[in-house]
Amino acid sequence: MYIQGLPRPHYQGLHQTLSALGADELRRRQAAADMSFLHQGITFTVYGDQRGTEKIFPYDVLPRLIPANEWDTIQRGLAQRLIALNLFLKDVYHEGRVFDEGIVPRELIWSCKHFRREMRGVNVPRDVYVTVCGSDLIRMPDGRFAVLEDNLRVPSGVSYMLANRQVMKRVFPAVFKSAGIQPIDHYAQSLLTALRALARPDIADPHIVLLTPGVFNSAYFEHAFLARQMGIQLVEGRDLLVHEGVVYCRTTEGLRRVDVIYRRIDDDFVDPVVFRRDSQLGVPGLFAAIRMGNVAVANAVGNGVADDKAVYAYVPRLIRFYLKQDPILPNIDTYLMEEADSRAFVLDRLHEMVVKAVGESGGYGMLIGPHATTEQREEFRKRIIADPRNYIAQPTISLSHAPCFINGSLESRHVDLRVYVICSGSVDKVVICPGGLTRVALKKGSLVVNSSQGGGSKDTWVLSPGHDRESIGGAL
Amino acid sequence: MLSRVADSLYWMSRYLERAGHTASVLSLQLQVALDQSPSAAMAGWLRLLTSLRVELPGEAMTDTTAALRLVGFDQNSPASIVSCVAAARFNARQVREQISGEMWEQINRLYIWISNEDLDTLATRNPQELFDRVQTTAHLFQGLSDGTMSRGQGWHFMQLGRAIERACNVSSLLAAHFAWLDQAPTATPTAEDYTEWAGLLRGSAAYEAYCKLNSAELRPERIVEFLLLNPDFPHAIRFNLQVINDTLQALEHEAAGVKIRHRAASGSGPQIGEARKIVGRSLASLSFSDLHEIMQKGLTSVVLDVRKSCEDVHFAVSRQYISYPIDFSVLTPTSLTPA
Numbered sequence: 001m002y003i004q005g006l007p008r009p010h011y012q013g014l015h016q017t018l019s020a021l022g023a024d025e026l027r028r029r030q031a032a033a034d035m036s037f038l039h040q041g042i043t044f045t046v047y048g049d050q051r052g053t054e055k056i057f058p059y060d061v062l063p064r065l066i067p068a069n070e071w072d073t074i075q076r077g078l079a080q081r082l083i084a085l086n087l088f089l090k091d092v093y094h095e096g097r098v099f100d101e102g103i104v105p106r107e108l109i110w111s112c113k114h115f116r117r118e119m120r121g122v123n124v125p126r127d128v129y130v131t132v133c134g135s136d137l138i139r140m141p142d143g144r145f146a147v148l149e150d151n152l153r154v155p156s157g158v159s160y161m162l163a164n165r166q167v168m169k170r171v172f173p174a175v176f177k178s179a180g181i182q183p184i185d186h187y188a189q190s191l192l193t194a195l196r197a198l199a200r201p202d203i204a205d206p207h208i209v210l211l212t213p214g215v216f217n218s219a220y221f222e223h224a225f226l227a228r229q230m231g232i233q234l235v236e237g238r239d240l241l242v243h244e245g246v247v248y249c250r251t252t253e254g255l256r257r258v259d260v261i262y263r264r265i266d267d268d269f270v271d272p273v274v275f276r277r278d279s280q281l282g283v284p285g286l287f288a289a290i291r292m293g294n295v296a297v298a299n300a301v302g303n304g305v306a307d308d309k310a311v312y313a314y315v316p317r318l319i320r321f322y323l324k325q326d327p328i329l330p331n332i333d334t335y336l337m338e339e340a341d342s343r344a345f346v347l348d349r350l351h352e353m354v355v356k357a358v359g360e361s362g363g364y365g366m367l368i369g370p371h372a373t374t375e376q377r378e379e380f381r382k383r384i385i386a387d388p389r390n391y392i393a394q395p396t397i398s399l400s401h402a403p404c405f406i407n408g409s410l411e412s413r414h415v416d417l418r419v420y421v422i423c424s425g426s427v428d429k430v431v432i433c434p435g436g437l438t439r440v441a442l443k444k445g446s447l448v449v450n451s452s453q454g455g456g457s458k459d460t461w462v463l464s465p466g467h468d469r470e471s472i473g474g475a476l
Numbered sequence: 477m478l479s480r481v482a483d484s485l486y487w488m489s490r491y492l493e494r495a496g497h498t499a500s501v502l503s504l505q506l507q508v509a510l511d512q513s514p515s516a517a518m519a520g521w522l523r524l525l526t527s528l529r530v531e532l533p534g535e536a537m538t539d540t541t542a543a544l545r546l547v548g549f550d551q552n553s554p555a556s557i558v559s560c561v562a563a564a565r566f567n568a569r570q571v572r573e574q575i576s577g578e579m580w581e582q583i584n585r586l587y588i589w590i591s592n593e594d595l596d597t598l599a600t601r602n603p604q605e606l607f608d609r610v611q612t613t614a615h616l617f618q619g620l621s622d623g624t625m626s627r628g629q630g631w632h633f634m635q636l637g638r639a640i641e642r643a644c645n646v647s648s649l650l651a652a653h654f655a656w657l658d659q660a661p662t663a664t665p666t667a668e669d670y671t672e673w674a675g676l677l678r679g680s681a682a683y684e685a686y687c688k689l690n691s692a693e694l695r696p697e698r699i700v701e702f703l704l705l706n707p708d709f710p711h712a713i714r715f716n717l718q719v720i721n722d723t724l725q726a727l728e729h730e731a732a733g734v735k736i737r738h739r740a741a742s743g744s745g746p747q748i749g750e751a752r753k754i755v756g757r758s759l760a761s762l763s764f765s766d767l768h769e770i771m772q773k774g775l776t777s778v779v780l781d782v783r784k785s786c787e788d789v790h791f792a793v794s795r796q797y798i799s800y801p802i803d804f805s806v807l808t809p810t811s812l813t814p815a
Contacts, residue, residue, distance in 0.1 A: 214570075215566070215569050215570055220569075224572045224573045227573055228573040233478060234573055235478060236480065238480065239478050239479070239480050241802075243804055243807050244807070246807075248807075249478060250478065250479045250480075251477055251478055251479060252477050252478075252479055252482050252629060252727075252731070252797040252798075253477075253731055254800075255802065255807070
């Protein structure tokens with residue numbers, strides 16, 4: 001938010017208004033927001049807690065602002081990226097041009113934990129592997145946004161983006177009138193349209209369901225929320241059955257055919273016949289139905305090869321290869337531990353690097369060099385040497401800061417931004433909701449923003465063109 | 477509606493009714509015992525456990541707090557009030573997108589309150605607070621369902637759960653309190669008997685309604701007549717059998733509007749389903765009997781029949797709507813080839 005102690009231009013209006021409002025009033029509004037979340041039961045489940053406690057996702061009342069010109073870059077950059085990633089996934093599971101032409105080493109993909117050889121040669125409706133992508137962006141020291149990672153399997157958190165906005169409107173109603181904040185309420189509609197487009201064209205009114213692992217999943221609230229917003233059924237694996245390659249759900253009126261599944265369970269659990277035998281969450285025979293083209297499943301199985309943290313390093317090259325364009329959004333410098341030179345370089349500088357296990361997400365399996373103890377660094381050194389393919393390293397990037405209202409005063413905390421990108425029925429048709437989930441590392445100095453590890457969130461306002469400067473103010 | 481969702485709505489409603497009923501009879505037992513001799517009070521506790529269909533504790537019960545924990549405050553005892561609330565809330569969470577936000581909030585609030593209480597302390601110091609909260613929530617939940625829920629299938633399954641649970645509970649109460657009528661119908665009542673019977677009526681929220689009809693003269697056969705045969709009182713068995721019958725009929729009408737192709741043989745049209753036949757027979761036998769005939773047949777056997785009917789209805793509904801067998805031979809997918 002600040003440049004050398006002064007607010008960035010697009011924050012000036014908000015800054016002035018907040019100063020006028022005073023800490024007491026702000027505290028009252030924060031309390032109002034908290035109550036609103038509590039009463040609606042907008043919660044997530046904390047794993048490893050004996051009682052399966054559900055907690056409120058901590059929420060900060062101060063919005064984050066993104067001016068229209070910056071958003072334009074983000075939007076074009078993410079669309080370009082998703083188009084390339086969808087083309088890449090089709091290539092990986094079909095022709096393999098990307099290997100033949102030496103862009104990406106074959107071994108890198110085939111050794112990937114999330115590579116699904118069962119998907120080779122399987123046609124995916126409209127060639128859309130990724131229907132929903134959640135991309136994490138950070139602001140670099142030079143002010144530009146860069147992509148930290150893509151989530152192409154089952155990205156979560158979008159319900160908090162929508163709920164944050166609803167609560168914000170209730171708490172700061174007046175400001176929305178004049179500020180030129182782009183609305184995001186149509187997200188569920190866009191997602192539904194994209195899902196509908198995956199159904200076979202001869203089906204006039206496709207039956208679409210959302211497949212959840214059930215109430216014990218940490219994101220169950222989100223699943224129920226999205227199902228309600230889209231007006232589709234929320235089903236569990238035990239509600240579905242497959243007969244001769246066709247998926248049905250069991251209703252009080254008999255069996256009903258299912259055409260499209262928005263699944264929120266991981267690849268491993270989709271079908272116990274093909275993947276994990278012990279899975280109770282999936283549907284036996286579902287993968288056969290997918291192969292036969294009788295049901296569309298979004299996101300497709302096997303997308304994990306494209307958001308593997310080692311493959312991430314190749315994304316700019318993929319964009320050049322498939323689209324013959326320069327990447328609009330940069331990557332973070334990434335060192336593959338498999339490459340001997342990079343490994344030697346990183347092992348010498350573990351205290352200044354971030355090391356990540358390639359197949360993990362949610363902030364697990366990660367070493368933040370500058371904050372780690374000597375023992376932790378030695379532990380990672382051993383692990384890297386034992387299994388180099390499984391690790392990458394990046395320079396420690398100081399996430400940008402945003403002001404947060406913490407214990408009654410303004411304090412600065414690290415933030416990132418997750419943007420939800422939808423591919424709507426054909427690879428080149430990308431829809432991006434103008435907003436996102438700004439995640440906040442609420443612990444002072446912490447760089448970990450994941451909700452499972454003490455992160456919180458704030459509303460993210462994308463400003464309309466012409467509203468970039470001193471526009472937010474007056475009656476906040 | 478998904479079969480699983482219907483099942484959860486049914487059980488949510490049943491468990492909440494059970495929690496409310498248990499809270500009500502426990503609350504009364506604690507008060508009644510104050511007016512009784514220790515031996516009569518102990519007999520009262522044993523009767524209460526029988527009426528709740530709870531296994532008696534293995535060793536002879538020397539103090540009543542064990543019973544209070546077993547059916548009230550012990551999270552490890554499936555029959556306890558706190559377990560029933562947790563089960564109701566678990567089922568409600570499964571169907572959050574089906575019930576109104578207000579309904580969810582009531583049940584969630586009670587659950588959160590219980591989770592934050594030290595249950596052992598509460599059981600010894602102020603058990604009444606739990607009973608009051610549970611009963612209030614059960615009533616609020618009922619009122620909110622009336623006021624905020626569409627009268628679709630989901631609503632019907634909730635009605636069904638509550639009516640079945642109530643009919644079972646009241647049957648067990650009558651069996652536990654009046655089995656002796658079958659042996660010695662002329663025994664002279666004592667003052668303690670009156671205390672017990674007033675407690676029984678209050679435990680079913682029936683005392684005032686009974687008095688309006690019969691004055692405050694408490695006579696066993698009148699009480700039986702009221703709780704078994706009254707067609708208008710919402711806790712009476714006949715009333716609840718009528719609700720079950722009407723609800724099943726409504727469900728059949730809705731199902732008749734939908735073409736049932738995939739389901740195996742049982743009832744392929746707007747015929748009377750198995751469940752409604754069972755409850756219809758049971759209802760008719762109560763509707764067209766008077767007290768004299770009931771006593772001749774024996775009260776115990778009549779209420780056991782009611783309970784058996786309720787159980788049979790439960791399984792018949794499950795076979796018809798929830799876990800029905802599937803006739804795969806009629807499943808003919810339009811096409812098996814990719815488009």
